[in-house]
Amino acid sequence: MTGDGMFALAALLLHALGFLVVALVVPLRRLGRPAAYFSILCAVGSLASALIAWQRHIGGTASRLVWAWLPADGQTLTSVGVLADAESTIMLTLVALVACLVQVYSLGYLSDEPPAALGRYYAYQSLFAFSMMGLVLAPNFVQLFICWELVGLCSYLLIGFYYQKPEAARAAVKAFWITKAGDVGLLIGIVLLWHQSGTFDLLEMQGLVESGALPLAGLSLITFCIYLGAVGKSAQFPLHVWLPDAMEGPTPVSALIHAATMVTAGVYLLFRTEWLFALTPDVLALVAWVGAGTALLAAILACAQDDIKRVLAYSTVSQLGYMMTAIGAGFATAGFFHLLTHGVFKALLFLGAGAIIHAVHSNNLPDMGGLARRMPQTAIIFLIGTLSLAGIPLFGGFLSKEEILGAVWAGGMTGPFVILLVVAFLTAFYMFRVVFLAFFATPAAHDTHPHDPPMAMALPLWILAVLSFGIGLYFTVAGPALPFGPAEAAAHGPAWLMPVAVGSAVGGILLAWLTYQRRIIDAGALAAAFGPLRTAAQKRFWIDDVFEAAYGVVLLGFSRAIGWFDRYLIDGVLNVVSAWTLTSGDDLRTMQTGRVQDYVYGVAVGLMILLLWVQLA
């Protein structure tokens, strides 16, 4: 079925075309809008192609197209290409969809940018979409790593899009370094895995695992290293610190890269190599616990933010923790399902937040308020996204959240299960806090007159809103048979599961309503009730400070010590040798007096010593 792989390949290459044309045809790039139109054209084509690829592979057939890339010892060490199957093509479709919608949306959102900057933006966007698709379709670990790094690069470039802003430049570098730290693990894992299995190819390796031919010794170290890569990319504790700062980038970028696609690459990696991780239950348990811990930590932090984008960022971290917990519990499909629904509704929320920021010119919740009347469309859209994220029945997020909770319960992980229930409560609380503060609270004194976004921004929002609701409705009505595999046993968890989960979400909504809408509970008193926890949350649990110190004090200090050592000790010894040479040259020169008497003395003394030596010997 290699013919079907062509569609996936085309989806990938169309974005490459978009990037090459926009990046290399400098006059086009400097024009701005025409470059954007070209890029969007490619994105639309790519989406169509991805949809066909998905439709062709939905039945479970896989097609593989590879070309030799790197030789070793006369043979092929590794190749590049596409591996299109049910899982990768549905992910491909998600990427193509969000990428396409975000590119359209950006036309409106960035309409005030100078043309050259707009051209640069679309070049980065296309490169990102290409790299992300390359990652999703990777047939082997090498291509996966290549694209993994490239999406990291695009993330860096796009976070630093407003690089004249000190915070943006800082956040970009921080994101690059911290994800790179995880990538060090991933790279080591890949090297070790190659040595253990003799191949990079995913299918070949899966074959080895299934036939039991892969030696198990030391495998936990390998999967742990690979997991480290996922920790960095998917912002798991303790490497989650880059994601909230990444919000310095333009909001559409946050929607695409830092919510829907790139940050889920870690989850996707673990899902793709589920068969490998299944061999190391100890690492899986770690994945689950770290995932649950991350979910809780980020949910607490989300409650303490006043910046709407940061609330959403921490919420993304928290939801990524959710997905990881499901994978750790042994039900990767549940995590993947949540990845997909989350991709849709979180992109919706970010783009909705972008519409608000675009209208209010501020990220701060206290600057908003009363927007429901001024921006009714945005309010409806945002509410759909919020209900979905909170896990209210009929909405997209509800099903996938249920699946995860069921999976974690079925996996016998009571601890993470309880944590996730608490997180569900917190999620509903902090999201509705945003909704009430932004849309319903007493309006702040606006200088501007906020209004609903223009067509280019509204259209993508509505598409995503319809999808968020549609996915939920479709699965609720048409039964739980997921399109990419047999229904998991976890879907039929204990009967009390759904009421409890929905109940905790409703509880969260209720608390937010009482606090921020009816103001029956005083927000200040509520915050004060948590005392030290609140202080800790405001300090981001000091995790950022630890990294700051590790870099600024430990690493830079150590490097300065090495630099000093090199300049003044290693090189110092050398300089001493040369200084001695110079000095002894100067000293010896004084013997060259030019007076004949001195030389005769010298000859006489030398002769005497020589005679004495001959006599004694």
Added chain:
Amino acid sequence: MTGLPILSIMTWAPFVAALVIMFAARHRPLLVRWVSLAGATVSLIASLWIYWAYDYDLAGFQFHEEIVLVPSLGISYLLAVDGISVLMSVLTSIIIFAGVFASWTVKERSQEFYALLLILTTGVYGVFVSLDLFVFFLFYEIAVLPMYLLIGIWGSSGEVLPQGIFGWAMGRTGVGTKEYAAMKLTLYLLFGSAFILVGILALYVAGGSQSFSFLTFEAMQIAPALQTWVFLAFYVGFGILAGIWPLHTWSPDGHASAPTAVSMLHAGVLMKLGAYGVVRLGIGLLPDAAVEWAWLVGTIACINIVYGALSAMAQKDLKYVIAYSSVSHMGVVMLGAATLTVNGLNGSVFQMFAHGIMTGLFFALVGLVYEKAHSREIFKMGGFATMMPGIAIAFTIGGLSSLGLPATAGFVAEFLTFLGTWSSDYRWWLFPAVIGAFLTAIYVMRVTKQIFWGPKSNDPRFQLLPDAQGTEWAALGILVFVLILFGLVPGLAIGPIDTATGPLLLRLTGQ
């Protein structure tokens, strides 16, 4: 080999251009540049032709040329190339071609400058294509010596505060001046050549004083005891040029003081002569000793990687950062060689190529930034991307290659080296190597952010700076293109390398 002596044409074209400059083009600056460009172009075309015409299925040494020079001593002018030297020749051609453009604005005594640069280039080509070790050594010295004049006359001085317990000696030797740097570099490298000469002579005598031919030595059974110390002599001698720790300190001072094209050529190609020497003569001729000493070579290489990266991080002068990054990256080259595995050696040679292009690009860029902003102080500059987007993009791409980002040549080289380390006898090498790559990410991105992609500096000197112009684009364009091309299609380089490393390793295990 009948027909065109293509290797000689490639090797001597720059030399002929240098003669033309000195005799025919004196005091006509523009003509000097065009003649140099012509010489570099001839070499470039010749090397590309060799790259294209080399028979990769046949492998081994090809394009033989031989002229007997001193029959009684067994010295002859014997040239041939294998997969590794083909690639190194291409590297040299690209760097000198770009270097001619990068020196376009040299004002002072430009005819001597270009003449020396071209003579040096002939020496470099000569080393890569010579099979007679006597001639090899001659070329090696030709490649090293012009450096003294090039740095001493056209270089630039910096300032270093005398400190520490050896501070008194620093004042005495004049640390920081270009004269100091030139003298240090020359003396250090000549010190190294002494070891090489002793090693070559020892092999010559062991072979019955018949021939200096590499092929003769290769076929010879060399006693293990002799191998042991000759390898060490080669390692120290060539290693100094390759910047091995702790004998590397000539390199930061030398590279920082040298004019742009000289830094490009020196860090880009000359340091590779050292690594090439270790691979070709050390591993190629002394396989037993190579296995015996692998632990030393690899361990020192690991120190180089991490130590070089940390030192680079501590620097405040942009040129020193690049110079120390070379020390770090040459560690990857030596580490790959020390693994004695196919992937490691492929990675090692590929890193020679990748680092050559990358560091050539870096030094060209530092030269450009200095020319526009008259500063190399990293923490005083800022926000240059707005004013010089072209230079900023090229610097970023160079930096990304330096930290081993995929889609640039640097990734493939490092990745192969990493694969090699884990298959070697000393697996733990992988960890310092990978950590070094991470440290590189830190210092490179820090510098890139500070100078280009950050808030604008308030310094009045840096408010209106032009981007690269005219011929300057040529140097940048070529190097960036090559860096990405070989990152996307690494087979272009690994193909030739692979034909040479396989047989090399066969000797290690097959004997």
